[in-house]
Amino acid sequence: MTTLTTPKPTSACATRHAYRSFAGSTLALARREFRDALASRWFLLYTIAFSVLAIAVSFMSLAGSGSQGFAGFGRTTAGLLNLIMLVVPLMAIIAGSGTIAGERERGTLLYLLAQPISRAELLLGKYIGLAVALCCSMFVGFGLSAAVLAWRAGGAGLSSFFMLIVFTCGLSLSMLSIGVLLSVLSRRSGVANGLGLFAWLLLVFVSDLGLMAGTVLFKLRVQEVFAIAIINPLQAFKMGVIVNMNASLDVLGPVGMYASLTYGNALPWLLAAVIIGWIFMPLALALVMFTKRGGV
């Protein structure tokens, strides 16, 4: 189906052919990666874990809400947020960190690089394949959660549910980038996974707890707290979801109020930009490291 031969770029036509072939082989590699992910246990495990947790959270946050005269998605988000912020980064970072280092350790990287494909094609192909696998896995969870919502709560909150999915995909892509970067840097998959776990702990717990302590100790002002907090893609994700749900960050106290008043309608874009930055910068760095690096 896809051609992997790289013709000599002698004419404009040939250049175009080479370009198409670049995309073609990247996509073919992506498919291979996706297939491998589906065949591996982590994909199955995460899909099942995420789906079960998403359904449980949807059920629990809707339990009794009907009898309280209020049905809708708003409150489910809070529960889903916590779940997503714990599970999705773990899933994405570990998926990324295993990829290159794993092939390297098994010796298959050598085999892949022996093929007529460039290192950039290889890395991008792997990244895209894993990204699609992650999104598929989460779509199962979100789909089942949406079914529960439709059944128990009707159609309220559709747009904020949609934005939650978009932001979650963004978050998982950024975490995958970090994982792939760690993978490129490590020789063994054990080291890569260890670094991945460390990065997860750092992003999910340590940075927030550290910033909390800093806020109290150094009496940081609201703009400082906000500026430092959104560096963390997880906080940017959380604020992005809440601002799409409530149109304002008043829920998040003085710092959230400051953000809403200062950035207004630009706030969701600012937060999305942070996440997009976290998708492309580690990936670009990984590409540079992987292509510059000689040997396997």
Next chain:
Amino acid sequence: MNTNHAILVALIATLALTRFAHAQTDAARSVDEIARLIEAASEGETVTIPAGRYEGNLRVSKPIVLDGHDAVIIDGLNNGTVVELTVPGITIRNLTIRGSGSTVDQEPAGIRAYDGPIIIEHNRFEEVYFGIDLRQSPDSIIRHNVVHGKDLELGRRGDGIRLWWSHGCQIHDNFVDGLRDMVFWYSEDLRIDRNRVVNSRYGLHFMYSHNTVLSENDLTENSVGIYLMYSNSITLRRNRIINNRGSSGYGIGLKDCDDITVEHNAILANRVGVYVDNSPSSFDSVGLIAHNSLSFNEIGLLATPITHNNVITANAFVENEEQVAVHGGGQLNNNVFAKDGFGNFWSSYAGFDLAGDGIGDSPYAPRNVFRDLLSREPNLRIFVHSPAQQAIELTARAFPDLNPEPMFEDPSPLTRPPTLDLFEPATTPSRAPMLAVACVLLLASGMGIWIAARQNSISVDIVQRSAQT
């Protein structure tokens, strides 16, 4: 040929005539025409205004019924009060009233009445500064009116419906969108039922107005749902108060009010569900908050530390970010959270019910180190909904000594939500779109897996090509 021409000419003529006639009804007339009709009518008579659009300011000073049959527009041309009623006994019905002035010091309104009783019903107000303003017009009825305000920022708007020193009025089934308040000053013995107020400042606002029942009103997306100030003996029953999250953001605010009963209300997703500020203020008065759903708010019940003599029983506190908080810190020991051994339902209660009687075996006395931290360091609120918050709460659960003193205690918490008899909305949003989303998501992942699982993949390709070369 000739006949054809004749038909054509006739057609054109008819068309032109009908257009002319149409333009005639469209052309604005002066309100003086209505004034002359009123002059000609005898007292108590029903005056039907011919369909059309009238411009100017109308003053009615004869007790008559003025009916527009939904075909009459009175346009004040953005100048002054559109319709003024100076005597009792007037009924205004089925009119569209639009374009009052907006000079703040003159408080121009759609309809202003100076004496009662009067009836204002089934009218539509557009682009008005104040909607309906009753001044010392007792025993009046305002019902089934729709009021849309001018596009002004919150601080510059006038009130949708205002009563000033008008006792015994009935205000029901009105809809107010985008004004300041529906406000009641010094008016007693009112009935306020089934009104809807949205996108305004205070949904229902009471100032020094006593002895009133407010029931089945729907107050959504205002700054505050119902704010009672210095008003005594008021019952709030079966109101729906949802998503009021403005700068105050209270579902219900009670400031220095005696003998207040709040029952069977759905108070949902507000910034603060019920805010009690020194109510009751007298020593011999009791406030009752019972059978309400206080759910999904940031804070369920917020009270100032001086608050006392409230009985809070048989409510459902479900999934509020903070179930109960004290404004400025302190304890709520002078209020009771159970009556006759019947407490409240708390979704965060983690006790058991061995006897199976629906009453928890241990009291509900929440102690939360993270909340305590938040009340001392408000900037930390940006970290709510994050795993770090849960980490802190988990730690505090493992080391209970870290926790602060509880601010109140419910001695007999309910283990099941009580039956609340809430006022339900007529329509609920359709579930089809959400179902569609579920299907699309599941299909997308299924398609992805199917495409990937098809046989010819790169591994095969690579092997084949390697073999060829």
